[in-house]
Amino acid sequence: MTAHPFHVYDTTLRDGAQQEGMNLSVADKLAIAPLLDELGVGFIEGGWPGAVPKDTEFFKRAAKELDLRNAELAAFGATRKPGVRAVDDPQVRALVDSEAPVVALVAKHDLRHAERALRTTGDENIAMIADTVSYLVREGRRVVVDAEHFFDGYRFDPAYTRAAVLAGFEAGAEVVALCDTNGGMVPAWVSDIVHEIRELVGPDAILGMHAHNDSGCAVANTLAAVEAGARHIQGTVNGYGERTGNADLLAVVANLELKYGHAVLATDGERPGGLPELTRIAHAISEITNISPFARSPYVGASAFAHKAGLHASAIKVDPDLYQHIDPAQVGNDMRMLVSDMAGRASIELKGRELGFDLSGRAELLGRVTERVKDAEAHGYTYEAADASFELLLVEEIDGGRPQYFRVESWRTIVERSGSRGTPATAEATVKLHAGGERHVTTGEGNGPVNALDHALRQALIRVYPELEAFELIDFKVRILDSMHGTDAVTRVLIETADGQTSWSTVGVGPNLLEAAWEALTDSAIWGLRNRGVAPR
């Protein structure tokens, strides 16, 4: 593409953190930055020192604690206030004090914003850009101008916006990043405007793109800008950000590397990094932000390479490349076959292989498992979201039964409320079971009957299997299924459990919600114990 280096500029820690519900601590940011560095981004925007105390602290600690090999740290800030010198503006001074080698300077590029939000004139706004950039450059900083509201501004008053862009470059900015701050652009508009700016600034000036996803086109808008000559791209991991989010940097980078053939990620060659780590890093960052990963995310989502259509399963087995736009291993993801009610033997064999069971050549076993799955799915089970239950079914067919960790005698739940609307109800459950050669009778309470059952089961088992201490119920879904063959409706419960190392999902079905929940809860305990290699006691 170009002899100039390509900039991958991550703003997860600053613009990504504007997402509704996200609240990153300094420790969170210090944990995310090394992952971004490992991925191979060139710049990590850490926050706004001087304006946000947490961010001032982040830069202080980052300088001491982070050992970045690929990325430079960037501090974000604004142009000086109207009517003061840059050197006299404490917020500009704080950018220098942060000691970040790169400064991203947000600067109005829409005349209406200069006048109405900053309450200044167009000329003073351009002077603010020029002064602040040249001051920072004199202080030895590399400056990226974030041309805020650039596209809307350009569509409103191209001459003013062009003057603002030129002011940044003339004052010494290394990059002017063209921002679709309100996120409403479509690729054709981006393409036209970036081409015009490219002509204005000449081939050597580095133009950047900062997109938001309000029209659902952030990734494509970024690609359109690169095609029109931008060579600095901004975005966030998992597309985090305010409103509909920023451009998903992972999808942009994967597209540039795999579709356009541009090697844009840096890696130091010593540690793993780059695209093959994309999925792992996306998920690791989700763990830190505590925002559930979106299963349908391009490239890195849990569903991104999951195939359901039974129709194609046999063909996929023979020729997976015909059914995938890329080999999932290129981004560290995996192909998965979903066992659904259209499942044939081929998809079950593939699923078994994924779980570590070689069923090839075992036609009779495979036939039995396929029949059981079909029968179970006809009764409301679904294994596509319950790998652990499917694995227990396989184990039963292969070993002639599942491990007998316990034998249930009975269980009971009671939920009651006295008084009128608004009085809370109480829930309790009693479980009687045999394990470790003894009978256990335990009662648990909870905010609902399933929660109470979980507590009672856990109390009974933990005496014999202390390994259960680490298990935690992290998700619980209920679905009422219509009657399938003129019988009554049945209830399906899906439960997800985690133990700090892995997580697993089980399913239960019954005419009664609590029967279904009980099945899923007990399967979860059995799978978890078996997975840890615990023998029945």
Next chain:
Amino acid sequence: MTAHPFHVYDTTLRDGAQQEGMNLSVADKLAIAPLLDELGVGFIEGGWPGAVPKDTEFFKRAAKELDLRNAELAAFGATRKPGVRAVDDPQVRALVDSEAPVVALVAKHDLRHAERALRTTGDENIAMIADTVSYLVREGRRVVVDAEHFFDGYRFDPAYTRAAVLAGFEAGAEVVALCDTNGGMVPAWVSDIVHEIRELVGPDAILGMHAHNDSGCAVANTLAAVEAGARHIQGTVNGYGERTGNADLLAVVANLELKYGHAVLATDGERPGGLPELTRIAHAISEITNISPFARSPYVGASAFAHKAGLHASAIKVDPDLYQHIDPAQVGNDMRMLVSDMAGRASIELKGRELGFDLSGRAELLGRVTERVKDAEAHGYTYEAADASFELLLVEEIDGGRPQYFRVESWRTIVERSGSRGTPATAEATVKLHAGGERHVTTGEGNGPVNALDHALRQALIRVYPELEAFELIDFKVRILDSMHGTDAVTRVLIETADGQTSWSTVGVGPNLLEAAWEALTDSAIWGLRNRGVAPR
């Protein structure tokens, strides 16, 4: 744009249902179709009759039960098998038998797939397209060819793929929809290829676009195809679909209407519909699919117009248009400055009018109702799918309370199971309440605790209100909502009741499933009695 009609073709019920974890019943599909029709799509693809028994049933029931005003129903199926006549292929025959006026015929457009997946020759594959299309056209059907793997096929062997496209049109297909089945295209590639096909087929042939989101560009790829001359677009509500999903039809349609100025949605002018209903319809469909809405969805997401207080807060208040790419009211969404809900006064006034309450000019009342709805929705209630509960809320605010048909003293449910897996559990409920001047203590049994509670409540009330005899609980949905403000998860229950004349839905929310169910059950009884004009006794 063009004198020819533009086709908005929805495939939520067929391709969308391929999404991991989605399993739509016939009743779900029958509930979703009218919402799509209300939105104003031109085509609703209902499923694959003849191949999927549930879909055969859907078309049978749809013909009798649905009253569509804007949309035509489309049946999906495949070209005939190699080596048989179309008329002799029972799966092709089933498409005719479905009585859908439109048939979407999936046809291989990649030579490798014809050879390796169908195990036939390129020539036979083209004969299969021609025969099946012309047979269906002779049977009076409008035919859309879904040109499967079109883009990959074109990049591999353009001559073959061009011949396949021409075969479809020559046999009488009304549309050839170009499918990016593996989802790996980027807009520049789509643009080039669609331009080439447009030249091949001439200006009058209707080309379509069917995109998947594997590269994160499905919306932009669809727009690129429209710019290159496609005038039939396929997609799914909320971008549901296999892997990373299909093109999000809502974002595509909003972009076409608001960015490109094409009026693509049909509305019959009598009922509300079109873009201003976009958000409501997206969320109502989420309730039916039971898949949590993605907050960052373009246009319709809960966060799509949510601004985190900060940098721009005061400027946004003065000049919201400077900070939003569109007015959210255009798509029935709302700007939010804080984490709250979706309801605005306008939609509440409209909903009230729909239920027969004129709230215009009653600003103080409207303000109070809006506040209550906001507060309730922040706690997990949803009134979109529970008109009866919303009406009771309105009645409370207008009349100063709801009718006092009964006063609850207490309720209790017990569910228990003795013995091991396979033994059925039993459920019973006891209700104590006061009605008609007496205290009633009744116990009901059921196949689950909600069913038992319903029976007990009904037995207690029926002594005083024999009108309840006609009421029947016909649907029951449960949803576990993520914790919203750092508190515990809550459960939402939606109940639908019918009395032979009408049906109504109520909602309950609580930390405990049974509390939520009890609220929905009692609201259902109250609404039903009030609707029949029964006075409290």
